[in-house]
Amino acid sequence: MYLPSEFDVTRLKERASQFAGQIERNKKGLLSDDQLRPLRLQNGLYIQRHAPMLRIAIAYGMLNSARLRALAAVGRKYDRGYGHFTTRQNMQFNWIEVDDAPRALADLAEVGLHGIQTSGNCLRNITSDALAGIAPDEILDPRPYCELLRQWSTFHPELAFLPRKFKVALTGTPEDRALVQIHDLAFEVVETQPKAVFRVRVGGGLGRTPILGPVLRERLDWQDLVTYTHAVMRVYNELGRRDNLFKARIKILVRSVGVDHFRELVEQEWETLRDGVHRLPEAELERIKASFVDPDWSLGKPLEHEPEFGELEKHRWQRWLKHNRLPHRHPGFAAILVPVKHKDRAPGDVTSDEMDALADLADEFSQGFLRVTHTQNLLLPAVREHDLPELYQRLAALKLSEPVGGLIGDLVACPGGDFCALANARSLPIAREIAERFESIDRQESLGPLDLRISGCMNSCGHHHVGHIGVLGVDKDGAAFYQLLLGGHSGHGAPAALGTIVGKAFAEDEIADAIEAVLDAYVEHREPGETFREAVTRLGKDFFAAAANAVRRDTPRQLAASTRIEANT
Numbered sequence: 001m002y003l004p005s006e007f008d009v010t011r012l013k014e015r016a017s018q019f020a021g022q023i024e025r026n027k028k029g030l031l032s033d034d035q036l037r038p039l040r041l042q043n044g045l046y047i048q049r050h051a052p053m054l055r056i057a058i059a060y061g062m063l064n065s066a067r068l069r070a071l072a073a074v075g076r077k078y079d080r081g082y083g084h085f086t087t088r089q090n091m092q093f094n095w096i097e098v099d100d101a102p103r104a105l106a107d108l109a110e111v112g113l114h115g116i117q118t119s120g121n122c123l124r125n126i127t128s129d130a131l132a133g134i135a136p137d138e139i140l141d142p143r144p145y146c147e148l149l150r151q152w153s154t155f156h157p158e159l160a161f162l163p164r165k166f167k168v169a170l171t172g173t174p175e176d177r178a179l180v181q182i183h184d185l186a187f188e189v190v191e192t193q194p195k196a197v198f199r200v201r202v203g204g205g206l207g208r209t210p211i212l213g214p215v216l217r218e219r220l221d222w223q224d225l226v227t228y229t230h231a232v233m234r235v236y237n238e239l240g241r242r243d244n245l246f247k248a249r250i251k252i253l254v255r256s257v258g259v260d261h262f263r264e265l266v267e268q269e270w271e272t273l274r275d276g277v278h279r280l281p282e283a284e285l286e287r288i289k290a291s292f293v294d295p296d297w298s299l300g301k302p303l304e305h306e307p308e309f310g311e312l313e314k315h316r317w318q319r320w321l322k323h324n325r326l327p328h329r330h331p332g333f334a335a336i337l338v339p340v341k342h343k344d345r346a347p348g349d350v351t352s353d354e355m356d357a358l359a360d361l362a363d364e365f366s367q368g369f370l371r372v373t374h375t376q377n378l379l380l381p382a383v384r385e386h387d388l389p390e391l392y393q394r395l396a397a398l399k400l401s402e403p404v405g406g407l408i409g410d411l412v413a414c415p416g417g418d419f420c421a422l423a424n425a426r427s428l429p430i431a432r433e434i435a436e437r438f439e440s441i442d443r444q445e446s447l448g449p450l451d452l453r454i455s456g457c458m459n460s461c462g463h464h465h466v467g468h469i470g471v472l473g474v475d476k477d478g479a480a481f482y483q484l485l486l487g488g489h490s491g492h493g494a495p496a497a498l499g500t501i502v503g504k505a506f507a508e509d510e511i512a513d514a515i516e517a518v519l520d521a522y523v524e525h526r527e528p529g530e531t532f533r534e535a536v537t538r539l540g541k542d543f544f545a546a547a548a549n550a551v552r553r554d555t556p557r558q559l560a561a562s563t564r565i566e567a568n569t
Contacts, residue, residue: 072356088124176188307389
């Protein structure tokens with residue numbers, strides 16, 4: 001991961017002090033609330049439904065034990081003793097006071113953390129694959145290139161007042177674990193010799209108009225990452241809608257003018273930039289790489305024999321290995337998923353005590369390194385296989401060893417109406433009810449790979465469009481209802497796809513029943529070895545819509561697979 005320099009830390013401390021002064025002037029009436037708003041957003045501070053919320057950037061998901069302890073301390077000192085990991089590899093503190101936000105940012109600056117690029121109409125925190133640098137299928141480690149873009153964009157004045165928020169992702173593998181097709185701008189490595197070359201996508205996104213980003217350029221040399229990004233941003237800054245919030249994202253601009261014409265505009269703008277001072281020299285890449293520190297991969301040690309567990313514990317251990325151990329390119333090492341999913345609290349919530357305990361485990365078992373995933377979990381990226389039995393037992397003692405990786409128990413959900421002022425419906429009670437119904441690991445395993453995602457509004461922070469099962473909260477005459485989507489896929493293991501709504505929206509007391517009915521129908525009618533997503537493709541969405549519709553309070557509870565259900569568009 002990138003280690004912040006003394007210059008980085010000093011700059012972040014200055015920014016926190018500047019923000020404290022802005023808040024003080026606002027309290028004295030020298031700065032209006034409207035004038036303060038863009039300034040606080042530039043520092044990650046929102047005013048939410050019940051309290052202010054501070055969002056902290058975790059650049060491309062990289063953490064270490066010192067940073068995690070700093071986050072734990074902020075949660076304990078300024079919040080209610082916990083934080084929330086988001087689907088964009090950030091952390092949110094949902095109960096912080098406005099006056100405490102600059103103090104929290106000053107504390108976090110000591111370890112190189114900040115709230116810049118986490119909110120407002122700017123180029124947001126850059127994201128990547130949580131397995132970057134350790135994935136066996138990786139062509140190129142994307143993290144130094146993420147850092148090049150991060151350092152260029154963080155304080156760039158042209159990128160601070162865009163028509164709308166702008167999200168960027170990079171990946172270095174053929175398989176998409178960085179959700180690149182649902183980003184405003186994304187870079188995919190296509191080759192590394194004689195130099196790194198990226199494919200460029202633009203205009204992806206979810207929200208009110210979900211779109212998978214089309215290819216803007218098939219080949220872009222790595223030296224042109226900054227200049228080409230700058231060209232895209234200039235075209236967007238000039239032509240993006242500023243008069244209509246719902247039409248301001250770049251995906252709407254690309255769709256309205258057409259990707260071919262948009263490409264022409266970008267290429268024209270790029271001609272004025274591509275040979276300028278921001279074309280990246282090899283020395284700049286080497287400077288960035290020299291600021292990275294990674295685990296010592298020479299210390300790998302294989303697991304030489306099975307641990308001497310009792311039968312029950314042995315079964316739990318084997319399940320943990322099956323679902324929470326991820327592939328690793330370095331011999332003798334394993335990457336371990338640490339799900340922070342509990343049926344009695346929001347997905348992604350982790351207490352300060354748990355953060356401290358996980359920081360200790362990272363020091364002891366992962367050379368101090370951790371990562372944040374897009375599924376609101378933590379990852380220990382450098383665990384020696386020899387140490388896996390002891391790590392498993394330590395995680396089990398913390399109740400953080402549930403073997404739910406890739407199963408329905410690892411569901412994703414945004415904070416929804418319990419916290420977010422934009423939400424139309426509550427996400428967390430639905431997530432809690434589903435987690436309780438499918439608490440049994442036996443039942444979860446019987447369903448096989450299953451990605452369930454919940455959003456409380458059309459902003460899609462829960463990424464409901466790309467879940468195998470998606471749930472979207474909507475408002476109908478002041479009451480919360482939930483639309484059910486099927487057929488989505490994030491791109492992990494198969495091409496990305498957008499789910500579509502089946503049937504009419506369900507009431508709050510019906511949606512969990514509908515999901516359970518859909519999964520019961522899948523279990524009853526699946527073919528040997530068939531996954532849920534494969535069954536949806538084979539049987540059709542109307543079949544599962546009929547199963548879901550049978551749970552409605554005014555409808556007989558029976559499966560009517562032949563019944564055609566009108567899709568809510």
